[in-house]
Amino acid sequence: MIAVKQLSKRYGPVVAIDDVSFTVDKGEILAFLGPNGAGKTTTMRILTCFMPATSGTATIAGFDIFEEPMAVKRRIGYLPESPPLYPEMTVEEYLVFVAKIKGLPRAAIQPGLKGAIEKCGLGEVSRRLIGNLSKGYRQRVGLAQALIHNPDVLILDEPTVGLDPRQIIEIRELIKGLAGDHTIILSTHILPEATAVCQKVVIISRGRIVAVDSQEKLSSRVRKSEKISLRIRRGDAASLEKIKAVAGVLQVSPQASEEDEVAYIVESNLGQDIREHLSKTVVEHGMGLLEMKPLVLSLEEVFLQLTTEEKMPESQQQTVKDAS
Amino acid sequence: MRNLFTLIGKELHLYFISPVAYVVAMVFLAVSDFLFYLQVRGISELSSRHMMQMQGEVPQLIVHEAIFIPTFRNMSFVLLLIMPLLTMRLFAEEKKGRTSELLMTSPISITQIVFGKFFAAMLVYLLLLILSLHLPLVLSIVTEISWAPIFSSYLGLFLMGGVFLSMGLFASSLTENQIIAAVIAFGILIGLWIGGVSGANASESGIGEIAVYLSISKHLEGFIKGLISTRSLTYFISMTLLGLFLCYRVVESERWK
Ligand SMILES: Nc1ncnc2c1ncn2[C@@H]1O[C@H](COP(=O)(O)OP(=O)(O)OP(=O)(O)O)[C@@H](O)[C@H]1O
Ligand SMILES: [Mg+2]
Numbered sequence: 001m002i003a004v005k006q007l008s009k010r011y012g013p014v015v016a017i018d019d020v021s022f023t024v025d026k027g028e029i030l031a032f033l034g035p036n037g038a039g040k041t042t043t044m045r046i047l048t049c050f051m052p053a054t055s056g057t058a059t060i061a062g063f064d065i066f067e068e069p070m071a072v073k074r075r076i077g078y079l080p081e082s083p084p085l086y087p088e089m090t091v092e093e094y095l096v097f098v099a100k101i102k103g104l105p106r107a108a109i110q111p112g113l114k115g116a117i118e119k120c121g122l123g124e125v126s127r128r129l130i131g132n133l134s135k136g137y138r139q140r141v142g143l144a145q146a147l148i149h150n151p152d153v154l155i156l157d158e159p160t161v162g163l164d165p166r167q168i169i170e171i172r173e174l175i176k177g178l179a180g181d182h183t184i185i186l187s188t189h190i191l192p193e194a195t196a197v198c199q200k201v202v203i204i205s206r207g208r209i210v211a212v213d214s215q216e217k218l219s220s221r222v223r224k225s226e227k228i229s230l231r232i233r234r235g236d237a238a239s240l241e242k243i244k245a246v247a248g249v250l251q252v253s254p255q256a257s258e259e260d261e262v263a264y265i266v267e268s269n270l271g272q273d274i275r276e277h278l279s280k281t282v283v284e285h286g287m288g289l290l291e292m293k294p295l296v297l298s299l300e301e302v303f304l305q306l307t308t309e310e311k312m313p314e315s316q317q318q319t320v321k322d323a324s
Numbered sequence: 325m326r327n328l329f330t331l332i333g334k335e336l337h338l339y340f341i342s343p344v345a346y347v348v349a350m351v352f353l354a355v356s357d358f359l360f361y362l363q364v365r366g367i368s369e370l371s372s373r374h375m376m377q378m379q380g381e382v383p384q385l386i387v388h389e390a391i392f393i394p395t396f397r398n399m400s401f402v403l404l405l406i407m408p409l410l411t412m413r414l415f416a417e418e419k420k421g422r423t424s425e426l427l428m429t430s431p432i433s434i435t436q437i438v439f440g441k442f443f444a445a446m447l448v449y450l451l452l453l454i455l456s457l458h459l460p461l462v463l464s465i466v467t468e469i470s471w472a473p474i475f476s477s478y479l480g481l482f483l484m485g486g487v488f489l490s491m492g493l494f495a496s497s498l499t500e501n502q503i504i505a506a507v508i509a510f511g512i513l514i515g516l517w518i519g520g521v522s523g524a525n526a527s528e529s530g531i532g533e534i535a536v537y538l539s540i541s542k543h544l545e546g547f548i549k550g551l552i553s554t555r556s557l558t559y560f561i562s563m564t565l566l567g568l569f570l571c572y573r574v575v576e577s578e579r580w581k
Contacts, residue, residue: 048429051579073431084426088341100330101430145426 001026001183002047002153007056009042016042018207019056024200027180031194032187034204040187041081043204044155047185048078061152074103077151077182079159083142087131091122091141094130095148102149116144119174135162143171147178154178156186160193172197227295228266228275229255233288235262246281248274261290327432331440332447335414339448344413348406349452352399359398360459363391387463388473388550395459396477396548400484400541404517407485408509410448411492412502414441415575419500428579438493438572445489453481473550480547483560484540488513490567497574516540516563 002024009016017039024030032040046053047060049069057064063071086094095116099109117126120140125133130141139162146154159175160168175197178184188194194201203211232239235254239262244252248268257263268274275292282289339345367390418424427437460474488509495508519539536542540563543556 045425050425050429070431070433073429076429078425078429080422080425080429082422084421084423086338086421086423088338093337097330097334098426098430101327101427101432103327103431 001028002030002058002060002185004043004047004058005056007043007046007058008054009039009046009051010054015207017046017204020204020207020209021056022202022209022212024183024185026183028200029175029179029184029186029198030200030202031198032185032202032204033189033191033194034187035189037206038204039207040204041157044078044080044157044185044187048076048155049073050078075152077102077146077149077154079142079146079154079156081157083138083145085130085138085141085145087129090129091117091126091133091144094141095144098145099148102151104149112148112150115150116148119147120144121170136164136167139163140167140171143174147182150181152183154182154184154186156184158187158189160188160190168193226268226270226272226274228268228278229291229293229295230264230266230278230282231257231261231291232264232282233261233290235264235287239285239287240264242281242285243278246274246277248272248277265295327436328440328443331432331436332444335441335444336447338413339410339444342413344409345448348409349455352402352406352452353455355402356395356399356456356459359402360391360395363394364463367391387467387469391463392460392469392474392477393548396481396544399456400481400544401517403481403485403488404513404540405510407449407488408492408495408506408513410445411489411496411509412506413496414445414493415496415571416500416502416505424578434572434575438568438575442490442493442568445493446486449485449489450482453478453485473548476550476552477548479552480544480556480560483547483557483564484544486564487516487540487560487567490564490571491516492567494567494571494574497571497578513540 004020004022007020008018020039020043022030032043034040045051047058047065049065049072052066057066059065060072061075063075065072086097089097092113095113096109099112104112117123120143122137122140122144125137130138133141139159143156143159146156156175160171163171172193175184175186179199186197199214201211201213202209203213230243240252240254243249243264243266249266250269251267253265253267255263255265266274266278275294279289279292282292367387370390415424418427428434457478460469460471463469491512492505492509495512496502496505498508499505516538517540519536537559543559546553546556
């Protein structure tokens, strides 16, 4: 549905995105995850034909974004970083205007309006001036604007920004519900958002893609249980059984290890600390405890590692400079 | 076509719910009524003296010369001062409120956006001119007036407004600050206006001639006197198209930044 090929964009000397490629299948939700200034907004603006890329191209629903921008625009609903609203209009007036310029046939405008108002929970404010709405409601109007013409593709730049926690959950549910009929790209800085909503995650940092992963793989990396890495001197089938018998242990998986030691990953329920019992068992049975440490290689860490590893020396330099 | 009507409709909607258009209309009508009144009072004093000598009414042509020509001249200058207020919002506000992102990612062309705004502004301006028609109508009750030069004057004012609005639109596309947009528009319009005055002093040289040709006031003068020349028609229409073209180029090039 969406195929992005080697997209690059420079603002003068600033490289905003560099050689970005990915694909999204029909009905999928893809999260674009990255820290500030990573190039998320830039990529989305290129995909929505708001501005051209320096090089590379992309096709949306089979149409090239440079050769047939009108066909692409007709099929896209776009929620920009700051919702494009006219504060002097009422919600309804605004949505009708958007429906018209998106080329919705006259007969489809009222049903489209009703649908969008209902989906985004705008019923109560539909006759109010947009300028008088709270930030969260404006964000919803922005979302309603993106889906009023029932586009094949939705591009949402930080759709949950500025919402309260309950609304965030509602909007996420809404976005999930839209997948299937719509192909969605959304951007976020918030990792749980990406994993909660999306099948596919693209992690981007300073204009480059650093990881592309499916949701299944991500979930396995995300911490769903407490994991403890355990290394002991003497381990055999019997000791494995004994470790499994410790209260709270869900699963024990043997790991590749060095010659004179055995390594296990011990999983327990989230929030349950079994280290005390575990160490007691290990010591009492004379297994020779070498190391026991909690494993928290969550996606958060992967994300942080991937997106910050090259920045570390800079900040260190900074501190050195400050000290001298 | 439907897109164009939608865009015109949206701009008109925004005009009528904001106070700017009303303030502009009120200032324009109040000032032109006042200036008109001054002219009429002047001529009536004059004619009462005439009447004693000639025992006759003031001829139509003199009414036009003495009342309408100065009134329309004044009116055009008032318009120069207030029309930038009608256009300053048009693009600047779209940029500032980020609504340009909506327009530019919708299946409508930049030409439609530019013309939508221009036609909406022209309609508001047309309404302004229609409202000012009460001046000749009132005068026609008390004295005979010749309508032909009045209509040519209105045609001239209308075409001149096209230049004002298209240049104002261009100015608005350059910035996201409405005040700056209005100031730039004033600059362009005053430059075009006084070009003729300074050009007239240096009229032997080629530059002087060009300056005279570019001067809005010189071309309007003909219309006000009841002369419709193709030269002036061409001037107004091509200056209007120039403003729109420049505006189009700016909006278009904005994407490439
Ligand atoms: N108009 C511009 N002129 C110059 N540089 C720009 C412009 N817009 C963006 N950039 C630069 O391009 C890079 C990517 O910006 P972009 O807005 O795409 O980041 P982002 O991932 O959306 O960040 P955020 O999470 O803060 O929204 C940044 O370094 C930014 O400074
Ligand atoms: Mg952004």
